Amino acid sequence: MQRTHRCGDLRATDAGSTVTVMGWVNRRRDHGNLIFIDLRDRSGISQIVFDKERNPEMHSRVEAVRNEYVLAVTGRVERRSEGTINPKMETGEVEVISTELRVLNESRVPPFAPGDANLNVNEEVRLKYRYLDLRRPEMHANIEMRHRVTLAIRNYLAGEGFYEIETPILTRSTPEGARDYLVPSRVHPGEFYALPQSPQIFKQILMIGGMDRYFQIARCFRDEDLRADRQPEFTQIDLELAFPTEKTIHDVVEGFLDAAFTAAGVTIERPFPQMPYDEAIRLYGIDKPDLRLPAMTEVKDFFPADAWETLQVDTALPVVAIRTPKVGELSRKERDDHKGLLNEKQAKVIKYFDDIKRLEKTWPEAIAKVRQACGAEEGDLLIIVAAPKKETATDTTDARRLHRAATAVYSQAGLLRLALAQKYAARHKVFDEKQYKFLWVTDFPSFEWDEGANRWTFAHHPFTSIHEEHAGLLAEGVKALNDPDSALGAIRARAYDVVLNGTELGSGSIRIHQQEVQAKIFEALGMDEAEQKLRFGFFLEALQYGTPPHGGIALGLDRIVMILAGAANLREVIPFPKTAAATDLMMEAPTPVTDAQLKELSIGVRK
RNA sequence: GGGGUCGUAGUUCAGUUGGUUAGAACGCCGCCCUGUCACGGCGGAGGCCGCGAGUUCGAGUCUCGUCGACCCCGCCA
Numbered sequence: 001m002q003r004t005h006r007c008g009d010l011r012a013t014d015a016g017s018t019v020t021v022m023g024w025v026n027r028r029r030d031h032g033n034l035i036f037i038d039l040r041d042r043s044g045i046s047q048i049v050f051d052k053e054r055n056p057e058m059h060s061r062v063e064a065v066r067n068e069y070v071l072a073v074t075g076r077v078e079r080r081s082e083g084t085i086n087p088k089m090e091t092g093e094v095e096v097i098s099t100e101l102r103v104l105n106e107s108r109v110p111p112f113a114p115g116d117a118n119l120n121v122n123e124e125v126r127l128k129y130r131y132l133d134l135r136r137p138e139m140h141a142n143i144e145m146r147h148r149v150t151l152a153i154r155n156y157l158a159g160e161g162f163y164e165i166e167t168p169i170l171t172r173s174t175p176e177g178a179r180d181y182l183v184p185s186r187v188h189p190g191e192f193y194a195l196p197q198s199p200q201i202f203k204q205i206l207m208i209g210g211m212d213r214y215f216q217i218a219r220c221f222r223d224e225d226l227r228a229d230r231q232p233e234f235t236q237i238d239l240e241l242a243f244p245t246e247k248t249i250h251d252v253v254e255g256f257l258d259a260a261f262t263a264a265g266v267t268i269e270r271p272f273p274q275m276p277y278d279e280a281i282r283l284y285g286i287d288k289p290d291l292r293l294p295a296m297t298e299v300k301d302f303f304p305a306d307a308w309e310t311l312q313v314d315t316a317l318p319v320v321a322i323r324t325p326k327v328g329e330l331s332r333k334e335r336d337d338h339k340g341l342l343n344e345k346q347a348k349v350i351k352y353f354d355d356i357k358r359l360e361k362t363w364p365e366a367i368a369k370v371r372q373a374c375g376a377e378e379g380d381l382l383i384i385v386a387a388p389k390k391e392t393a394t395d396t397t398d399a400r401r402l403h404r405a406a407t408a409v410y411s412q413a414g415l416l417r418l419a420l421a422q423k424y425a426a427r428h429k430v431f432d433e434k435q436y437k438f439l440w441v442t443d444f445p446s447f448e449w450d451e452g453a454n455r456w457t458f459a460h461h462p463f464t465s466i467h468e469e470h471a472g473l474l475a476e477g478v479k480a481l482n483d484p485d486s487a488l489g490a491i492r493a494r495a496y497d498v499v500l501n502g503t504e505l506g507s508g509s510i511r512i513h514q515q516e517v518q519a520k521i522f523e524a525l526g527m528d529e530a531e532q533k534l535r536f537g538f539f540l541e542a543l544q545y546g547t548p549p550h551g552g553i554a555l556g557l558d559r560i561v562m563i564l565a566g567a568a569n570l571r572e573v574i575p576f577p578k579t580a581a582a583t584d585l586m587m588e589a590p591t592p593v594t595d596a597q598l599k600e601l602s603i604g605v606r607k
Numbered sequence: 608g609g610g611g612u613c614g615u616a617g618u619u620c621a622g623u624u625g626g627u628u629a630g631a632a633c634g635c636c637g638c639c640c641u642g643u644c645a646c647g648g649c650g651g652a653g654g655c656c657g658c659g660a661g662u663u664c665g666a667g668u669c670u671c672g673u674c675g676a677c678c679c680c681g682c683c684a
Contacts, residue, residue, distance in 0.1 A: 027644075027645085029642095029643050029644065029646050029647095030640085030643095030646090031640055031641055031642070031643065031646075031647085032639070032640040032641070033640080033641050034640090034641040034642065034643080035641095035643095036642080036643055036644065036646085038644070045644095047643085047644070049642085049643095051641075052641080053641080066635095067634090080642090081642085083642085084642055084643080084644090086643090086644055088644080089644075092644085109617070109634080109635060110617085110634095111617055111618065112617080112618055112619095112634090113618090113633095113634075116618095116633090116634090116645085117645070118645085119618095120618080120619055120620095120633095121618060121619070122613095122614090122618080122619080122676075122677095123676070123677070124614095124675075124676050124677085125617095125618075127676090174684090176684060177683080177684040178682085178683050178684075179682085179683085197683095197684085198684095200684095222683060223683095224682055224683040225608095225681085225682060225683080226683095227678085227679080227683085228677090228678070228679095230683070343680090457684075458684055459684075460684065461684045462684075464684095569677090569678095579675090579676070579677085580676075580677065580678080581675080581676085583675095585675095585676090
């Protein structure tokens with residue numbers, strides 16, 4: 001038997017023709033002498049009719065057929081009579097009157113029915129029986145969208161002159177950044193490969209190799225704890241190109257995102273707005289602003305100085321208003337609940353005033369200005385956030401220190417802004433509407449102070465160019481490596497993130513292509529010459545052989561598809577995802593291995 | 608590493624202050640049914656209450672430990 005049609009494709013225009021369809025039994029309705037079977041394949045569902053009068057032998061065989069049996073059915077497509085048409089089904093105008101039935105395979109009773117329209121089953125069960133879960137139309141839709149998005153990106157980039165190039169999966173461990181997944185070498189006892197956290201060095205080497213434009217739908221591995229939007233192995237759209245400006249790269253990314261979203265049936269606006277990191281912090285308190293919600297507004301100057309004295313606010317630091325739209329009147333309890341939105345650490349950095357009406361009694365003019373500056377409308381919630389006054393006044397003479405303190409206020413206020421948005425999401429409904437607000441965040445700090453390690457570390461990765469005019473700061477900064485207020489903190493990188501609705505989709509930069517600059521950066525990170533040579537010797541050498549200026553970016557494919565699918569976690573758009581404990585419930589991975597395997601790898605396991 | 612929620616029939620859940628025979632719905636099995644499409648009717652089977660200790664005359668229920676799922680913090684250049 002040869003399949004002639006797919007189940008979901010039959011239409012009234014097929015009436016009269018004889019077809020053969022194959023698929024799974026979605027549901028069976030047994031009326032005794034008349035049996036209906038909904039047959040399902042990837043394309044959809046068709047109703048097959050088995051009539052005892054017309055074919056008693058076949059009818060008796062179909063009585064034994066159960067859910068998820070795999071059938072091949074030949075029959076005549078007939079237009080359904082008036083009153084039996086099912087408008088809820090794509091194929092509901094027709095049905096197949098079966099003339100031949102072959103049971104291609106039987107099925108045990110499944111732990112859950114993939115054909116159940118309102119499936120309510122624990123994810124643990126879904127993951128264990130992933131093959132059944134994948135039969136569900138919802139999963140088909142997500143996987144299909146992922147395919148379409150990926151294909152659109154491939155086609156777009158190929159059209160822009162990018163080569164798709166594979167890079168090694170077995171590579172070298174780099175101790176900085178995320179924890180590596182390690183693979184023992186049999187040939188070199190005691191030595192290990194690492195799975196790539198990203199193809200970063202390889203793609204830069206490809207540029208040095210004159211490949212001009214590279215991309216890869218690349219699998220990356222990071223041995224860190226999981227989140228709803230983080231898997232230990234994930235897929236990046238990774239690209240790099242020679243002789244770029246920031247604009248070249250932004251145009252390419254916007255181009256393929258446009259193609260990808262179009263493939264998913266979504267129109268997006270271009271060009272994406274841009275915002276320097278420092279402005280993002282000042283307006284949103286975070287480096288990945290969600291533009292669906294209003295920014296914070298500086299309101300300190302609207303109040304007379306004595307107001308801040310009364311309210312016990314530190315006037316050296318910012319005072320901002322947070323507006324949450326369309327919240328309406330708050331009950332006493334709801335207002336009390338705001339306290340719970342701050343953790344202990346946050347409460348040290350900021351205090352808030354959420355009873356605007358009370359403030360208004362004392363400072364009516366100030367509050368009027370606040371409302372106007374925020375663009376507040378009736379029903380919007382306004383909360384004023386400031387730093388609590390401390391025993392010793394904040395030092396305003398040290399600009400870098402002051403900046404650090406102000407940044408802490410902005411970021412804690414930003415977290416409160418998001419917590420409020422989340423708390424009142426059901427009321428403002430901003431998150432319900434299908435809107436896609438893209439943003440480029442640019443000019444990230446090159447270095448950030450690591451409190452724990454008490455040293456400077458890179459904010460993006462150590463191959464990121466700094467702005468040329470900050471070369472002096474770098475020279476100054478390397479002389480004060482142990483000072484959190486060193487000049488290093490003021491250096492801005494030629495780095496950019498693409499952000500969508502408060503989610504970081506991707507991150508990239510113009511790379512360093514001069515060996516001396518690269519060595520200087522390593523030095524700023526506390527690596528002496530010997531250590532540089534040990535860890536990146538080959539790369540520093542490569543940079544000396546005519547490296548072209550180059551830059552690139554990597555975007556999380558899983559996250560893009562997740563957002564397009566409206567899914568709450570990545571597992572919905574990954575066919576075989578891992579659990580929060582990084583296990584595979586279907587394969588039951590990881591597993592112990594035999595002593596013989598370990599011996600061959602010169603590995604002993606500590607009990 | 609830390610915090611939270613959850614774990615009872617194949618599935619999703621209920622289970623009172625610790626009390627006698629642990630329930631419901633869907634699914635499953637049998638019989639009936641020629642126009643259903645979440646078909647319907649009648650009947651039936653199905654339980655290591657995650658696992659292990661403890662408290663108690665008595666534990667699904669209380670305590671401790673442990674395993675697993677999910678979410679968050681740390682972590683993720």
